[in-house]
Amino acid sequence: MLATYRLEGATLTPVASTAMTFPAGEAHAKQPEAGEAPTVIAVHGTDANDYLAAAQLADVNRALGLSTTLLVPYLPAARADRGVPFGAQHYADLINLIGAEKVVALDPHSPVMPPLVHHLTVVPLRSVIDEFIDPAGYVGVIAPDEGAAQRAGEAADALGLELFQARKHRDFDSGALTGFSCEPLPEEGRLLVVDDICDGGGTFRGLIEATGLPPERVDLWVTHGVFSRRSTGLDQVFGTIHSTDSYGPRLNPDLPVAVHQVTEVLVHLAP
Ligand SMILES: O=P(O)(O)OC[C@H]1O[C@@H](O)[C@H](O)[C@@H]1O
Numbered sequence: 001m002l003a004t005y006r007l008e009g010a011t012l013t014p015v016a017s018t019a020m021t022f023p024a025g026e027a028h029a030k031q032p033e034a035g036e037a038p039t040v041i042a043v044h045g046t047d048a049n050d051y052l053a054a055a056q057l058a059d060v061n062r063a064l065g066l067s068t069t070l071l072v073p074y075l076p077a078a079r080a081d082r083g084v085p086f087g088a089q090h091y092a093d094l095i096n097l098i099g100a101e102k103v104v105a106l107d108p109h110s111p112v113m114p115p116l117v118h119h120l121t122v123v124p125l126r127s128v129i130d131e132f133i134d135p136a137g138y139v140g141v142i143a144p145d146e147g148a149a150q151r152a153g154e155a156a157d158a159l160g161l162e163l164f165q166a167r168k169h170r171d172f173d174s175g176a177l178t179g180f181s182c183e184p185l186p187e188e189g190r191l192l193v194v195d196d197i198c199d200g201g202g203t204f205r206g207l208i209e210a211t212g213l214p215p216e217r218v219d220l221w222v223t224h225g226v227f228s229r230r231s232t233g234l235d236q237v238f239g240t241i242h243s244t245d246s247y248g249p250r251l252n253p254d255l256p257v258a259v260h261q262v263t264e265v266l267v268h269l270a271p
Contacts, residue, residue, distance in 0.1 A: 001043070001044040001045055001047070001050065001248040001249055002017060002019065002041065002042070002043055002044075002050045002053055002054065003017075003041075003042040003044070003263070004016070004017040004019075004038030004040070004041055004042075004057065005038060005039075005040040005041075005042070005263070005267075006035075006036065006037065006038060006039055006040065007039055007040050007069070007267060010268065012040065012263070012264055012267055015032070015036050015037075015038050016036070017029075017038060017053070017057065018030040018031065018032050018038075018057070018060070019053035019054075019056055019057055021049075021053075027049065027052040027053045027055070027056050028056055029053070029056035029057045029059070029060050030060075031060060031064075032060070037060070037061055037064055037066050038057055038061075039061060039066050039067065039068055039069060040068075040069045040071065040263075040267060041054045041057055041058065041068060041069070041070050041071070041098075041100070042070075042071040042072075042073070042263055043070070043071070043072050044073065044074065044245060044246060044247060044248040045074060045076070045247050045248050045249065046074075046076040046077075046091075046247075048094060051094045051095065051097075051098060054070060054098045054100075055097055055098045055099070058070070058098050058099055058100055059099070062099070067100075067101035067102070068098075068099075068100040068101055068102075069100060069101070069102040069103075069104065069267070069270075070095070070098055070100035070102070070103045070104070071103075071104050071105075071263060071266050071267070072095055072103060072104070072105050072117075073104075073105060073106040073224075073244065073245075073246030073247075073262050073263075073266060074105075074106070074224045074246040074247040075088075075091070075105045075108050075109070075113050075114075075117070076091040076094075077090065077091040077113070078091075078108050078109035078110065078112075078113040079109050079110075079197070081109065081110045081112035081113060082112070088112055088113040088116060089116055091113075092113060092116035092117045095117050095118075096117065096118045100119065101119060102119055102121065102270065103117055103118065103119050103120045103121070104120070104121050104122075104123060104266050104267075104270040105117070105120060105121075105122055105123070106122075106123050106125075106128070106223060106224075106244070106246055106262060106266060107123070107124060107125040107128075107151060107196055107223040107224070108122060108196075109196050109197065110147075121270040121271065123265075123266055123269050123270060124151070124154065125151050125154065125155050125158075125194070125196075125223055126151075126154035126155055126157065126158040127158075127269055128262065128265055128269070129155045129158055129159060129194075129221070130158050130159055131260075131265055132242065132244075132260040133159060133192065133221065133242065135159035135160055135161055137190055138159070138161055138189070138190050138191060138192050138219075139161070139162070139186050139188070139189030139190060139191065140156070140161050140162040140163065140164050140185070140186060140189070140191050140192075141153075141155055141156035141159065141161050141162070141163050141164070141191070141192050141193075141194050142163075142164045142165075142166055142182065142185070142191050142192070142193045142194070142207070142211075142218075143163060143164070143165050143166060143194065143195075144166050144168075144180075144193055144194075144195050144203055144204060144207045145166060145167060145168045145195075145203065146165075146167060146168075148194065148195045148196070149165060151194065151195070151196060152194040152195070155194045155221070156194075159192075161192075164182060164183050164184075164185055164191070165182070165183055166180055166181065166182035166183070166207050166210070166211070167180065167181050167182070168180055168203070168206075169181065177206070179206070179210060180206045180207050180209070180210035180211075181210060182207065182210060182211050185211060185213070189217070190216075190217055190218065190219065190239070191213065191217060191218050191219075192218075192219050192220070192221055193207065193208075193218060193219070193220045193221065193238075194221045194222075195220075195221075195222050195223075196222065196223050196224060197222055197223070197224045197226055198220070198222040198224075198225055198226060198227055198231060198234070198241075198243070199226045199227075199228050199230075199231075200228050200229075200230030200231055201227070201230060201231040201234040201237075202230070204220055204234065204237065204238070205234070205237055208237050208238070215236065215237060215238055215239045216239055217239075218237075218238055218239060219238055219239050219240045219241070219242065220234075220238040220240075220241045220242065221242045221243070222241075222242070222243050223243070223244055223246060224243070224244070224246050224247045225241075225243030225244070225246075225247055225250075225257055225259070226247055226251060227243075227250065227251055227252040227255050227257065228251050228252065229251065229252055231252050231255055232252060232254070232255060234255060235255060235256045240258055241255070241256070241257045241258065242257070242258045242260065243257050243258070243259055243260070244259065244260045244261070244262045245259050245260070245261050245262060245263075246262055
């Protein structure tokens, strides 16, 4: 999904995209009306055609002497951060070909992909979570696995809440997931599970099964709500599922999610 804006001072205004597709399928962009050039381009998701459209828009901006800020709140293939194929590098190349003067991403999966993207500012979860979550409703944050420990710990700090660490256990030989454990949790009060991505939701179902927490006592925050079809029914496990609009279009529109808009926040947080 592509969205285009113009930033004047602190005011971000949606403007029509002049991106178009030729009949043969190639991306192109027309010259915008005077004063209507989209200097902020947001790509939400993984569609390579959106990145090619953004490249055309940024090129037009350059020809007009304007610089482009590219928001890529969900860094595609940030989870493909090792091995072959090295997807993080390929998507970084795709972002780099746009040639934006400033690129902004939110809460990347791991530290591997950010250095591959040129002119990137990373906005960590700790800088935004208190815009969207009221800590008064919670007694603590749960990190569902060791991969989530740092971001959940920082989120807990930002919200002034205690952190509880859970762990995924794997069969040493096969690598298969064998279960979850969690350090002792408070007897009462609501908890917030914090992680970067929900894909099928298996991680979160397994965790909640292991803790025995009922939905009235536990909500979920995931910065990037992929919510593939396997996530159906996750709303029976959690009271409220919070996410942002970093990833789109929604793959499972029937799953009830509190979707928080990040575009304004990112534009104003990135220096
Ligand atoms: O369990 P699902 O939702 O499929 O996958 C999400 C998990 O997979 C990891 O990459 C994420 O960091 C998260 O912990």
